[in-house]
Amino acid sequence: xxxxxxxxxxxxxxxxxxxxxxxxxxxxxxxxxxxxxxxxxxxxxxxxxxxxxxxxxxxxxxxxxxxxxxxxxxxxxxxxxxxxxxxxxxxxxxxxxxxxxxxxxxxxxxxxxxxxxxxxxxxxxxxxxxxxxxxxxxxxxxxxxxxxxxxxxxxxxxxxxxxxxxxxxxxxxxxxxxxxxxxxxxxxxxxxxxxxxxxxxxxxxxxxxxxxxxxxxxxxxxxxxxxxxxxxxxxxxxxxxxxxxxxxxxxxxxxxxxxxxxxxxxxxxxxxxxxxxxxxxxxxxxxxxxxxxxxxxxxxxxxx
Amino acid sequence: xxxxxxxxxxxxxxxxxxxxxxxxxxxxxxxxxxxxxxxxxxxxxxxxxxxxxxxxxxxxxxxxxxxxxxxxxxxxxxxxxxxxxxxxxxxxxxxxxxxxxxxxxxxxxxxxxxxxxxxxxxxxxxxxxxxxxxxxxxxxxxxxxxxxxxxxxxxxxxxxxxxxxxxxxxxxxxxxxxxxxxxxxxxxxxxxxxxxxxxxxxxxxxxxxxxxxxxxxxxxxxxxxxxxxxxxxxxxxxxxxxxxxxxxxxxxxxxxxxxxxxxxxxxxxxxxxxxxxxxxxxxxxxxxxxxxxxxxxxxxxxxxxxxxxxxxxxxxxxxxxxxxxxxxxxxxxxxxxxxxxxxxxxxxxxxxxxxxxxxxxxxxxxxxxxxxxxxxxxxxxxxxxxxxxxxxxxxxxxxxxxxxxxxxxxxxxxxxxxxxxxxxxxxxxxxxxxxxxxxxxxxxxxxxxxxxxxxxxxxxxxxxxxxxxxxxxxxxxxxxxxxxxxxxxxxxxxxxxxxxxxxxxxxxxxxxxxxxxxxxxx
Numbered sequence: 001x002x003x004x005x006x007x008x009x010x011x012x013x014x015x016x017x018x019x020x021x022x023x024x025x026x027x028x029x030x031x032x033x034x035x036x037x038x039x040x041x042x043x044x045x046x047x048x049x050x051x052x053x054x055x056x057x058x059x060x061x062x063x064x065x066x067x068x069x070x071x072x073x074x075x076x077x078x079x080x081x082x083x084x085x086x087x088x089x090x091x092x093x094x095x096x097x098x099x100x101x102x103x104x105x106x107x108x109x110x111x112x113x114x115x116x117x118x119x120x121x122x123x124x125x126x127x128x129x130x131x132x133x134x135x136x137x138x139x140x141x142x143x144x145x146x147x148x149x150x151x152x153x154x155x156x157x158x159x160x161x162x163x164x165x166x167x168x169x170x171x172x173x174x175x176x177x178x179x180x181x182x183x184x185x186x187x188x189x190x191x192x193x194x195x196x197x198x199x200x201x202x203x204x205x206x207x208x209x210x211x212x213x214x215x216x217x218x219x220x221x222x223x224x225x226x227x228x229x230x231x232x233x234x235x236x237x238x239x240x241x242x243x244x245x246x247x248x249x250x251x252x253x254x255x256x257x258x259x260x261x262x263x264x265x266x267x268x269x270x271x272x273x274x275x276x277x278x279x280x281x282x283x284x285x286x287x288x289x290x291x292x293x294x295x296x297x298x299x300x301x302x303x304x
Numbered sequence: 305x306x307x308x309x310x311x312x313x314x315x316x317x318x319x320x321x322x323x324x325x326x327x328x329x330x331x332x333x334x335x336x337x338x339x340x341x342x343x344x345x346x347x348x349x350x351x352x353x354x355x356x357x358x359x360x361x362x363x364x365x366x367x368x369x370x371x372x373x374x375x376x377x378x379x380x381x382x383x384x385x386x387x388x389x390x391x392x393x394x395x396x397x398x399x400x401x402x403x404x405x406x407x408x409x410x411x412x413x414x415x416x417x418x419x420x421x422x423x424x425x426x427x428x429x430x431x432x433x434x435x436x437x438x439x440x441x442x443x444x445x446x447x448x449x450x451x452x453x454x455x456x457x458x459x460x461x462x463x464x465x466x467x468x469x470x471x472x473x474x475x476x477x478x479x480x481x482x483x484x485x486x487x488x489x490x491x492x493x494x495x496x497x498x499x500x501x502x503x504x505x506x507x508x509x510x511x512x513x514x515x516x517x518x519x520x521x522x523x524x525x526x527x528x529x530x531x532x533x534x535x536x537x538x539x540x541x542x543x544x545x546x547x548x549x550x551x552x553x554x555x556x557x558x559x560x561x562x563x564x565x566x567x568x569x570x571x572x573x574x575x576x577x578x579x580x581x582x583x584x585x586x587x588x589x590x591x592x593x594x595x596x597x598x599x600x601x602x603x604x605x606x607x608x609x610x611x612x613x614x615x616x617x618x619x620x621x622x623x624x625x626x627x628x629x630x631x632x633x634x635x636x637x638x639x640x641x642x643x644x645x646x647x648x649x650x651x652x653x654x655x656x657x658x659x660x661x662x663x664x665x666x667x668x669x670x671x672x673x674x675x676x677x678x679x680x681x682x683x684x685x686x687x688x689x690x691x692x693x694x695x696x697x698x699x700x701x702x703x704x705x706x707x708x709x710x711x712x713x714x715x716x717x718x719x720x721x722x723x724x725x726x727x728x729x730x731x732x733x734x735x736x737x738x739x740x741x742x743x744x745x746x747x748x749x750x751x752x753x754x755x756x757x758x759x760x761x762x763x764x765x766x767x768x769x770x771x772x773x774x775x776x777x778x779x780x781x782x783x784x785x786x787x788x789x790x791x792x793x794x795x796x797x798x799x800x801x802x803x804x805x806x807x808x809x810x811x812x813x814x815x816x817x818x819x820x821x822x823x824x825x826x
Contacts, residue, residue: 125691137688139705151694151697
């Protein structure tokens with residue numbers, strides 16, 4: 001599909017679907033072709049008709065979008081529009097919320113992650129996540145980074161491993177170094193790897209969380225407003241890092257800041273109140289010439 | 305806008321008024337401390353100080369304080385000093401002084417031989433006037449005059465000797481007598497507390513600042529007295545227990561340190577009777593109870609907070625555990641006697657005691673562990689889950705380490721309680737009153753292997769064993785007799801040993817908590 005579909009046909013649809021009225025005022029209809037964005041890259045994640053309910057609350061309504069690999073996809077929209085919910089569907093973190101029910105498909109490299117028999121451990125190893133507020137474990141910097149591989153048994157460090165000669169301290173060292181370097185934190189912490197991670201500044205903690213995520217060697221990195229709790233300088237570092245990571249990883253980032261979306265992302269999806277995806281396109285197109293009036297209003301600050 | 309009261313933003317140098325009020329607060333504090341010392345019996349109320357009996361001196365000082373406090377109020381009321389009193393001293397102060405003056409009126413009229421109705425009437429009149437004097441005039445009068453009057457009356461009766469060292473009063477209807485050396489300190493403590501409060505208010509210039517300073521003085525004096533009582537309690541046991549504990553103690557010689565009270569039994573052959581069997585019994589008892597209760601309690605807490613759905617079931621379990629923790633220990637003892645003893649050789653045994661105390665410890669470990677686990681931020685669990693780490697591994701390597709300080713706190717509190725428990729031991733494991741050294745439980749050396757089930761046995765666990773609180777109780781009820789040279793000294797030494805054992809367990813627990821807290825945050 002392409003966006004050059006005629007607008008008139010859908011605008012004149014009379015079945016009422018997608019049209020809601022508030023206090024007698026007709027709200028602009030969401031058109032499917034606004035969200036059908038084609039890219040050059042291979043599709044990493046294909047989301048099809050995704051619905052999320054929290055109890056009676058319909059948080060996400062029939063969202064479909066293709067996320068291309070090795071690029072940055074930004075999700076923007078006002079508070080409560082479902083963008084974080086959407087993000088948490090991509091590695092099934094919503095499973096952890098009892099009241100949440102998810103319908104639809106999310107295909108990761110062509111395989112639906114919502115079918116039976118999906119190994120959540122394997123899924124989350126491939127689809128990593130960085131949270132809004134930095135949440136390092138109350139352990140040393142080194143232990144934070146090597147936590148994932150250790151728990152997955154990729155690196156053996158325990159007493160038993162040492163006794164049987166299977167411990168690989170060099171490999172662990174190497175992994176910690178590589179991950180921290182990739183997260184642009186190595187130079188700042190190389191001399192204090194055994195210090196508690198809670199002693200780092202907020203920006204350093206967030207980069208440590210990114211390093212921790214990179215250490216399990218993911219293919220996709222989901223970021224939920226990764227810089228919203230940070231000062232401008234730390235934010236700039238995180239943004240540089242995101243752009244840098246897109247060379248090797250597929251990055252999906254939720255953000256409140258439209259400037260941030262414009263700076264770092266290749267394509268942008270706009271969610272608006274009610275849990276619907278209104279428009280999804282190249283970032284430049286979204287910010288310069290959006291199809292939807294509501295998106296234009298939101299971006300120019302008239303709405304949301 | 306102009307109705308708000310204003311005082312100087314920058315206060316001048318200390319005025320003579322403030323200095324005097326500060327001195328009055330200080331003197332009240334000193335009187336309070338000395339009063340506490342007399343109450344605890346450190347000094348007698350008839351000891352001569354500066355040529356006067358202490359109680360008379362108290363009277364003089366309190367009288368002077370009362371007059372001074374009224375003087376502060378008047379100086380402020382007549383505008384000689386820069387103060388910011390509020391329109392009234394407030395309903396709380398008024399209610400307090402009503403109660404105080406009602407009691408004074410009833411007591412004084414009773415001493416004068418007036419009947420019950422008359423006493424109530426006098427009390428009501430005085431209480432009512434105190435209410436009026438406190439509530440209706442401006443704060444500087446309301447919070448000084450009733451105080452001054454109380455202090456004056458009490459001081460005067462001490463000076464004149466209406467109550468004093470020789471005073472005693474039989475309480476009609478009770479089989480008891482009040483003596484001067486209890487009543488005088490109580491009166492002194494109370495009076496110095498109110499004069500200290502009032503003088504502190506004057507020091508702060510009344511108003512919000514004055515009330516603040518007054519509250520400070522009240523709180524510090526009350527906290528100080530509580531700490532004094534606690535320290536006094538420990539000091540009392542320590543002073544009485546030291547001779548027994550260190551009887552025959554010597555450093556040097558063949559065994560470097562010789563501490564017969566802790567290493568001997570109480571048998572006929574021992575030259576210095578000791579508490580070794582009971583001491584070892586208590587130590588093993590606590591270790592056994594902790595080994596039983598901590599894994600089960602923490603395991604149950606993990607299930608309840610991480611796996612079970614929060615709802616009616618977990619709520620019911622919570623109520624039940626809280627109830628279990630407040631269950632009287634004799635009930636646990638009875639359970640142990642009726643249920644455990646028939647299953648462990650039909651006699652009182654160390655293991656029955658361990659398990660009974662373990663059951664007692666279990667609820668507290670469960671409650672505190674659950675709180676500690678619930679207090680671990682969900683972000684850690686989310687972060688771990690997002691890395692693809694399974695739930696159990698997350699609990700083991702993130703949740704439990706973060707919860708250890710809280711769990712340790714629960715175990716510390718619980719050990720303090722069970723180490724001193726007497727009733728369950730009495731029913732489930734109590735051995736001899738004065739066991740000889742051979743009666744000490746040899747748990748580590750007692751394990752035996754055998755060819756038939758259960759393959760491992762330990763007779764030490766199945767024998768009746770003494771423990772410190774039980775031995776103390778048995779000594780007291782047995783009349784402190786027997787083959788001990790100085791039973792009083794022995795019993796106090798035993799009490800001090802028990803105190804020290806509990807403190808040592810506390811120290812271990814606190815060190816554990818400190819170690820893990822440091823590890824988490826540094």
